[in-house]
Amino acid sequence: MTEDVRGLLADAFSLYRDSPRAAxxxxxxxxxxxxxxRVGITGAAGTGKSTLAAALGDWPTRALRDLALLDDPPPGTLTDATVRLFRHLEPDELAAALPPARSAFARQTAVDTVLVLARADETGAGRIDALLTAKQLARRAWREDPLCSGSQGVIAVAGQLAYGARAFDDDEFELLAAFAAVPREELERYLISVDSFTDPAFPGPVSVDTRRSLVSRFGLFGVRLALTLIRTGSDSQLKLSAELVRRSGLGELRDTIAGCFAARADALKARTAVVRLETVLQAEPRPHGDRLAARVERFAATAHDFRELRLIADIRGGRTALSGDPAEEAVQLLGAQGTTPEERLGLAPDADPREVYAAGIDAVRRWRHEAERPDRPPAERAAAHVVVRSAEGLLALFA
Known part of the structure; x- marks a missing residue:
């Protein structure tokens, strides 16, 4: 794919060599x-873009180390994918932030966005079940709202909690553990608001400045959640950190970025380049430019990575008839858990090539049968054909 795009750009450069801007x-x-x-972290003021970018940037995983996270990139910056933050998943807010792509190719291959319901810990006035409620809202929006269905996911994330949980130390854990040891009836009224938490009358010898620092790091919701978790078994800094991060939604977002963006880096960068080429063709029409436009159309028609990502999103978003084990197998074959043959087929990384080939043959036969079943709706057969193409691509590696 990259070489095809490189050839397109080289020919376009020859056509526009006399235009400094286009060139x-x-x-x-x-x-x-x-x-x-390049993955841009964007959103309106107050959504916590910088906090979330910092939390992701501090995550020690290979997938995220191999990409560049851009905190609120300015217009015109070349970005390959976007994590877009929203305070509320309201139609007006979504429509304003998600205008239709002007490029035909961009519309056909719109697989470059993840939506985040930001500051999820504030959902429902910050009750202890705020994160669960926010996750339910995000899941419903992805399934039911047409403005959300074009994304690779809608994920509820408490960015401040995630960042605090990733960065806090043993001293802060000991402080939280000391708070958790205070009888609940004595402590509860000081956890109603930030003002009450920093009240000089707070029980115990902890200074106002220390408490203010703690609530600044975790948020009041995070403090309350941490105390609950300590009381119910998170009895070390490592355990508490892991559980807070898990509940914050940061792990789900990281996995989505890794699977949908980092694992498809070459395809997404190729997409960015072709969108840029279309922009140039539209802005400065040239004789024979239609030939390049036709090549772009052919590229869009044959770029299977984008169909895979679109179908993964549709299956996970509940917008196909596939469910249960067939759905899980489909998203795996499509590359949701990794794009190596072994990952797509659910085999060990060091599996014997003969085992990989046999599993690939079996997958092709099984999904070809699904694609040809006359009792299935056309949309379901079309989805099965995409899976067949993915499985056939694995066998082509052995040719």
Whole structure:
């Protein structure tokens, strides 16, 4: 795919060599093919973009280390994927932030966005079940709202809690543990608001400044949740940190970025380059430019990565008839758990090539049968055909 796009850009550069602006845009796109994937963290003021970017940036995983996270990139910045934050998943807010793509190719291959219901710990006035409620809202929006269904996921995340949980130390854990040891009836009225938590009358010899620092790091919801978790078994800094991160939604977001963006870095960078090429073709029409446009259309028609990502999102979002074990197998074959043959087939990384080939043959036969069943609706058969193409691609590696 990358080589095809490189050829497209080279031919376009020849066509626009006399236009400094167009040539510069094309050169930037060409050079970016060799650079790390760029993921923009965007959203309106107050959504916690910088906090979330910091929490993700501090995560020690290979998948995230191999990409560049851009905190609120300015307009015109070349980005390959976007994590877009919202305070509320309201239609007006979504419509304003998600305008239709102007490029035909971009619309056909719209697999580059994850939506985040930000500051999820504030849902429902910050009750102890706020994160659960926020996750339910996010899941419903992804399944039911057409404005959300085009994304690779809608994920509820408490960014402040995630960042605090990733960064806090043993001293802060001991402080929280000391608070948790105070009888609940004595402590409860000081956990109603930030003002009450920093009240000088707070039980125990902890200074106002220390309490203010703690609530600044975790948020009041995070403090309350941490105390509950300590009382119910998270009795070490490591245990508490892991549980707070898990509940914050940061892990789900990280896995989505890794699976949908980092694992498809070459395809997404190629997409970025082709979108840039279409922009140039539209802005500065040239004789024979229609030939390049036709090649872009052919590229869109044959780029299987984008169909895989679109179908993964549709299956996970409940917008197909696939469910249960067939759905799980489909998303695995489509590359949701990794794009190596072994990962797609659910085999060990060091599986014997003969085992990999046999599993691939079995997958092709099984899904080809599903694709040809006359009793299945057309949309379901079409989805099965995409899975067949993915499985056939594995066998092509052995040719």
């Amino acid at each position: 510069g845009l094309l050169r930037e796109a060409l050079e970016h093919l060799e650079q790390p994937l």
